[in-house]
Amino acid sequence: MTTRQSSAIAVTGLRKSFGDQVVLDGLDLTVRRGTVFSLLGANGAGKTTTVKILSTLLSADAGEVQVAGHDLAREPDAVRAAIGVTGQFSAVDNLLTGEENLLLMADLHHLARGEGRRRAAQLLEQFDLVEASRKPASTYSGGMRRRLDLAMTLVGSPQVIFLDEPTTGLDPRSRRNMWQIIRDLVAGGVTIFLTTQYLEEADELADRIAVLDHGRVVAEGTAEELKRRIPGGHVRLRFAAPQGLDAAMGLLGQATRDNDALALRVPSDGSLRSLKTLIDRLDDRAIEVDELSVHTPDLDDVFLALTGDSTNEKVTTR
Amino acid sequence: MSTHTLTGPAPAGLRFHPLRDSATMLRRNLKRMLRYPSMTVMLVGMPVVFLLLFVYVFGGTLGAGLGGPVHSGAVGGRAEYANYVAPAIILMTVTSTVQGTAISIAMDMTEGIIARFRTMHIARVSVLTGHVLGSVIQAVFSLVIVIGVALLVGFRPAAGLGGWLAAAGFLVLVTFALVWLAVALGQVSKSVETASNLPMPLVLLPFLGSGFVPTDSMPAGLRWFAEYQPFTPIIETLRGLLMDKPIGNNGWIALVWCAVIALGGYLWSKRLFNRVGSR
Structure with a gap:
């Protein structure tokens, strides 16, 4: 771990259990600044728990975590000031309009009134929400809601953004839209920590991918490296x-x-x-x-080979 | 924003602004109340319905049974009962509002926006104080309406300006205390339905006190409970202030109860909110 300075997220030995159920079993991750890191795993692999811990929502049982250069346990407030989170379940205020939601974020980030309005207007434009800006968020479609959610996260210009399954439940067009938005964000210099259960998504977006299975990283590398690991052509x-x-x-x-x-x-x-x-x-x-x-081998092959084996092992050794 | 200071004073961007954040959260809650008026209507409607029910349906009979020298000078059953029950109904307006607080807190908790607030660098308590201030404002609004209706159906308070001001201040205090309790109840509720049921005892307690009938008309066990539960001194204080009658010890007892409920509710709420989330 010599790259701590240049890493946006550094995790060593992260553990979390809920009762007897071990959810994270010694997780090690390093995410370089300005890259997209994707945590890939099936439902229940521990993706959301990881995001919740890294974003200060949940405390870890053990392990060292640094986010944006700050120790998660000792300086949670400094971590909060540097991150933005868009979770799996939309975190918008349904009774407020899209614009009001963004202005609420601007107020909470203590932007001056004019600056807040400018930022809101710019984000509405960027996320194609201008027409719906005066309508309550409860009337938004799934894709619009997800875009508003992400726009709210961006009001404070975070350095590190956590995206927990940002395209789950979106139609193909909205999904591609979201991908483009994510690419633009990375081009702007932010670091993205993305969880997904879609291999295609990780393949499209991520600089590095970690495959999570039963709370452990079973493989890590670029999409190409992972594909090379298994003969499947x-x-x-x-x-x-x-x-x-x-x-x-x-x-x-x-x-x-x-x-x-x-x-x-x-x-x-x-x-x-x-x-x-x-x-x-x-x-x-x-x-x-x-x-x-x-x-040609795709990440599906990799994923099934890596996570499928462990289940087979269990079956055969029983 | 690439600060690497691990020690030393927090940089300017890391300071908390509890007042400013609370004002922001208050604005959010007031907007939500305006967008969801049916809730406000329901919260005001309940005490009004009870008022009409108790004055017009039960009032004649209950008023005749009041008797005693304490309630002398009455012109008749219903009119006297309107004066007797109005303070209880006014208090019910507060408990009803507080039920709304629990519901809206629970709604917030289920909607994911609270998770967003928790991951932001804001003064955490502002999420709660925004609700508390919003509810106090809502209660004042509801109280004006309910007291207005009470005056229309025959409530004839004897208080002068001083009495009214004292009663108003006292009501705000009671609201403030009960709202903090409701904020905690809203947080422990796993669902919005539970949140609307949990504060039910608060709505019922005035019935098991001196709210609707004098406690000396109750059987021994219930009477003991009625005399020592917090709503009885609160109602008696309010009744005394509005009817310009001596309140005796009730004033102090009520204030102590309010302080205990407010502090307990605040500490409990804060602890619940800072508890690192479950799954």
Whole structure:
């Protein structure tokens, strides 16, 4: 841990239990300033608990945490002054309008009246909420509400922003919108700590990804590094008849067959050359292929390989 | 904002502004009351309905039973009872408002905005003081309406300006104390429904005191309870101030009760709010 100075978040040995249930089991994380760090995990992996602890909402049982250069346990107020949190459940005042919600934040950050109004107007513009600014937040759609929520977080210009599943429950368009907003924020120099259960989201946004499973980090790295960790690239061939499947199996040898689907999984790096060779060989024997699809390993494979194994282990050792 | 000072005085940006933050939170709560008027209407409506019920339905009979030298000079059952019950109804206006406080605190707690406030660098207590001040203002508003209706249905207080001012100050004090208790009750409630039920005893206590009938008409056990519970001295003080009658020890006892309830409610609320959240 030599990079404490340049890190926005540094966590060592973080533990938390609720009764007998261990939620975080010795978590170590380092997030560099100005990057997006994604904590990836299934429901119940401990993502929200981590965010709650790092954002001062919950106390840890053990562990050292520094956020924006401040010790979480000794200087929670300094941490609060440096962070912004947008949680999984919207933290907007439903009875106030979008604009009033932003002005409330401006007042709580002690911005001067004019400055607060300017900031609110600018954020309404930036988050495409100008038209709805005079309507109560209770009338907003899910996507609008999430945007307002994030805009409220930004009023105080935080250095470190925690986003707990910011796109859960959003439609694809709102999700892409949110991604763009997050990219713009990072371009502006803030550090983002993002939790998500969507691998695609981590892949799109994160500089580094930690896979969380049962309160432990089971893998950490860039999306590319994680993908490289597991061999998963293959070509899938589907046949119209079992004869085709048998013939191809005989020809290709080192393939896995799926009799029910009449399909064959052939290991491949997915390159054009290897595909051409494969197709030529099938063509030479006049084997009819119904469908061909190429699978490069994606984070889904990584995720399932990393978190699925642990469940299998448990099952087999029982 | 890249301060790395680990020791020494807090930088300017890290100072707390409890008054300013409380004013901000008060503005928020007043806006919420305006946006959600049905709550205010319900809170004022309840004491008004009870007033009409007790004066017009039960008033004739209950008034005839009041008797005694304490309530002399009465012209008739209903008119006398209107004078007797009005202070209890006025107090009920306060307990009803306070029930609203518990509900709106619980609403806040379930809505996630409190979690946001907790992660912000603000004077924490302002979240609560905003509610307390808002509720006191709401209570004053409700009290004006309820006292107005009481005057219309025959309440004839004997107090002069001094008595009215003392009664007003006393009511604000009682409200302030009960609101802090309600802030705690709103926080311990896991849901809005619970929050509306938990303060129910506060609404019922005036019935088990000298609010609606004199305590000497009650059976021994209940009478003992009625005479020692906090609402009896509070009602007697209010009745004395408004009807220009001597209040004896009740004034001091009521003030001590208010201080105890306010302090207890405040400490309990603060502890609940600073408790690091559950899951």
